[in-house]
Amino acid sequence: MSVFNLNEQNANLDNKIVAGLERLSQVFRILLWEKAKEHSLSPIQIQLLIFIRHHRADRTTVSYLAKEFNLTKPTISDAIKILEQKKLIEKFTDHSDTRSYTIQLTETGDKVVSETENFTNPLTEIIARSDQDDKLVLWENISGYIRLLNKLEVISVQRTCFNCRYFSSHNGKHFCNLLNLKLSSEDIRIDCGEFENA
Numbered sequence: 001m002s003v004f005n006l007n008e009q010n011a012n013l014d015n016k017i018v019a020g021l022e023r024l025s026q027v028f029r030i031l032l033w034e035k036a037k038e039h040s041l042s043p044i045q046i047q048l049l050i051f052i053r054h055h056r057a058d059r060t061t062v063s064y065l066a067k068e069f070n071l072t073k074p075t076i077s078d079a080i081k082i083l084e085q086k087k088l089i090e091k092f093t094d095h096s097d098t099r100s101y102t103i104q105l106t107e108t109g110d111k112v113v114s115e116t117e118n119f120t121n122p123l124t125e126i127i128a129r130s131d132q133d134d135k136l137v138l139w140e141n142i143s144g145y146i147r148l149l150n151k152l153e154v155i156s157v158q159r160t161c162f163n164c165r166y167f168s169s170h171n172g173k174h175f176c177n178l179l180n181l182k183l184s185s186e187d188i189r190i191d192c193g194e195f196e197n198a
């Protein structure tokens with residue numbers, strides 16, 4: 001069976017949903033490519049810059065980035081080398097292990113991120129116009145699919161509430177013990193700055 005076989009796709013709602021999600025993933029690729037070209041960078045280089053800006057230092061090592069983006073360490077190291085040559089990032093050596101370093105954006109790198117990270121805007125605008133109840137259903141489904149794909153090890157790194165040491169759940173009610181916060185469906189995070197592995 002193939003979701004790309006039009007007869008099988010069009011005769012089955014599951015296949016149409018998967019094909020639709022694949023089409024949406026293409027949208028992100030296209031939008032990102034357009035921004036990357038404007039700055040003579042590759043999509044992964046832009047993605048690294050955006051990630052580095054919004055995550056704490058211990059999540060900007062080559063090992064962490066390799067897991068985050070499902071790439072090898074040499075591939076990440078090569079991308080980092082180019083970003084450093086372009087003066088978009090700086091490396092900070094770990095004093096306890098001089099082979100390891102964390103990465104910070106330079107002022108120019110920060111400016112590039114400001115000019116590129118809005119590549120998702122066309123989709124944000126469509127979602128913003130949707131009905132609130134529809135958005136909640138969509139969010140519950142998306143966060144659920146991400147959780148399942150993580151369990152299947154298709155998505156490796158997940159800083160989501162469900163994998164977090166501060167998360168607890170009683171009678172279907174979720175709670176964050178760090179932020180002392182009841183977590184309704186819309187509060188569940190898929191990338192939390194305070195996340196710690198359970």
Ligand code: SF4
Binds near residue numbers: 159161193196
């Ligand atoms: S710290 Fe963040 S990821 Fe962890 S349970 Fe609280 S909100 Fe969720």
